[in-house]
Amino acid sequence: MAVSPVMNKSNASTQPATNQGNSAADLTQSFMTLLVAQMKNQDPINPMDNNQLTSQLAQFNTAAGVEKLNTTLEGVGVMVNSMQQMNASQWIGSSVFIEGDSVISGAQGGNKDFAFNLDSDASKVAVTLTDRSGNAYTADIKHAKAGVNKYTFDDLVNFTPSAPSLDASSVFKVAFSAANEDGSTPNITSLKKGKVDSVSFTNGGAKLQLGLNGSVPIGKVYLIE
Known part of the structure; x- marks a missing residue:
């Protein structure tokens, strides 16, 4: 884009000040201000290129559109977060599974x-129950699918060395390991069960209060019942 080779002091002093903002609207205003100044001082023999002008204007319009879109998305994000917090209050009294050590x-x-x-899918998951005395009992779960898998004590069979009894005084810590026939070991995460006593609201989102199990953000919940 050609401009006048030299601008004297009188011309320079009369040029309008450009906006120093960083938003698309501010940059567009600065561009238009400079454009008017260039048109007033362009070399008649070598005028500005119209195609270049059109391309620059299109770029500024695109920037303005992206800025408006970002603003809209921010508003949608705030609305979705508010809805999640309100919905979380309906979880009070429900049971949830979060990451942690399982206990039976x-x-x-x-x-x-x-x-x-x-x-990922696993050919076999070894479930090990360890009692208070340190005695361990292991059973296998065959063909577990990717995602959350939930079972009860009664689902476990074929214990090694033998099946433990589950009476009123029994407490077992539960541990897991997963394997496939090809030797691969899918990542497995132990989940513990907690009951939602109440919900608190923070700037970071809703948190579920689980009594002795502490609190957890709703994004950390794997399963709700």
Whole structure:
């Protein structure tokens, strides 16, 4: 784009100040201000290229459109976050599974469920129950699918060395390991069960209050019942 080779002091002093903002609207205003100044001082023998002008204007319009789109998406994000927080209040009284060590208890009202999450299918998952004395009992679950898998104590069979008894005093820690016939080992995450007592709201989103299990963001919940 050609401009006048030299601008004298009188011309320079009369040029309008350009906007120093960084938004698309500010940059477009600065461009238009400079464009008017260039048109007033262009070399008549070598005028500005219209195609170049059109291309630059199109780029500024695109920038303005992207900025408006980003603003719209930010508003949608705020709205979605607000809806999630309101919906989270409906989880009070529900049971959820989050990452943590599973425990099975034979006490009345005790937890007999356990769950784990797989990042891919597994031919076999070894489930090991360890009692308070350190005695370990292992059973296998065949052909577990990717995602959350939930079972109860009664689903376990073929224990090694023998099946443990689950009476009112029994408490077992549960551990998992996954394997495939080709030797690969899918990533497995142990999940623990908790009950939602209440929901708190923070700038980072809603958090579920799980009593003795502490609090957890709703994004950390693997399964809700």
